[in-house]
Amino acid sequence: MTKLRVGLLFGGRSGEHEVSISSARAIAKALSADTNASKYDILPFYIQKDGFWQAGEIAQQVLDSGAVYQSSVTSPNLWQFPPQTQEVDLWFPILHGPNGEDGTIQGLLSLMQVPFVGSGVLGSATGMDKIGMKIAFAQAGLPQVKYKAVTRAQIWSNPCVFPKLCDEIEAELGYPSFVKPANLGSSVGIAKVRSRQELEAALDNAASYDRRIIVEAGVVAREVECAVLGNDQPQASVIGEITYNSDFYDYETKYTQGLADLLIPAVLPEAIASQIQDMALKAFAAVDAAGLSRVDFFYVEATGEVLINEINTLPGFTATSMYPQLWAHSGISFPELVDKLIQLAIERDATAAGKS
Known part of the structure; x- marks a missing residue:
């Protein structure tokens, strides 16, 4: 029986790069275990933090060691994919966070017309x-808990709008509340706030990560x-x-x-x-x-x-x-x-x- 060639795609351009490597190592071990070993061949593909794709020995090296790799190439062409991508029968993306589970890589894999594990563009983005x-x-x-969506423009662009925004958040949600960037995972950029001073600082910090922010009532x-x-x-x-x-x-x-x-x-x-x-x-x-x-x-x-x-x-x-x-x-x-x-x-x- 011909084995299915599984493209294990990991690393990525998010703050969860290291978590992705850990997930990929566990999946690779599972694909090599029991009856899976007779059904699947693993083709590792590692996306560096700068977005450059690595395959072959370098990708396998990261998979084996768990250590982050960065090539000496300073200006890689991000659209030159390794030739091994043409050998993949099915993709197993395990890229956490932005540029990985937000529909971007799912759109790329859809264009490749090769099946992949997980949600498509809509499910991933939503x-x-x-x-x-x-x-x-x-x-x-x-x-759900009560929440309020705000934008970076409301926080940064107009100094007259910001105090009014904070007044609205205090009136609608009260304290404690949680300030979160809309599009980051693993609790990055999230803060629990209990006062006006903490709220202002948390909104400013969250806006540095994302142009859309959500504030949720604590429970x-x-x-x-x-x-x-x-x-x-x-x-x-x-x-x-x-x-x-x-x-x-x-x-x-x-x-x-x-x-x-x-x-x-x-x-x-x-x-x-x-x-x-x-x-x-x-x-x-x-x-x-x-x-x-x-x-x-x-x-x-x-x-x-x-x-x-x-x-x-x-x-x-x-x-x-x-x-x-x-x-x-x-x-x-x-x-x-x-x-x-x-x-x-x-x-x-x-x-x-x-x-x-």
Whole structure:
């Protein structure tokens, strides 16, 4: 039987470059395990932080070592792709953050006319943009925390507008609240604010990352997550819970070992767990996701409310990441999960418009 040549695409031009390498290493190990080894050949493709694509020995070197690589070429032609791209039967992109899970690479892979794992352009872009995502959730009738969308122009361009904007945020959302760039992942640029001074500083900082910013009302709640797997008939996993001692689930807490604990399955009333699973599937459909997603929620235990926080269409994929762990506790091992995602990509490609 001819093996399927899987183009494992990792690295990328975002602040989550190192996380992407870790995810790719775990996926490569899974593709080489058990029955997967007889079904798939791995073709590694590493995108440097400057956007230059590497294949062959250099990409394999990064995959083996886990170390970031930067070539000595100062002005690479970003549109000269390695010749090995022509050998790929199916792409497995594991690029987190901007230029990776926001629809940009998905558009490129679509133009290549080769199937790929995960959501397409629409699902990826909507899942990455916190403002667009919340609009889609609202249309689907999913309850959320109160929020306000603002722009960099409101913060920077007119000194007369900024104080009024802060007045509106205080009146509509109060304190504490969270200020977030609309299009960054892994809690980059996010701040929890409790005063006017902190709000002004957080808005200014967030505007340095993105021209669109979202401010959300704080809520006292448990943070729970559900993994989704599938295409048109997706399935929801058991529920997991994140606990931590820091002020909120920031970048350092997420990626520093020992600062956060994952409890799987979360100790929840059965009706609440079922409600979260149902809402996760509705969120998956609302943004037109495909293949995989992790959906994050707030469970307000005092009132019994479940509020959707966000969907992540290309979540962290190391062996210790929440997404694969949720499926492991749902009966699907890491190697099986990787195999299923590849098969889902083939299925989605086969049922795309114009194909039989």
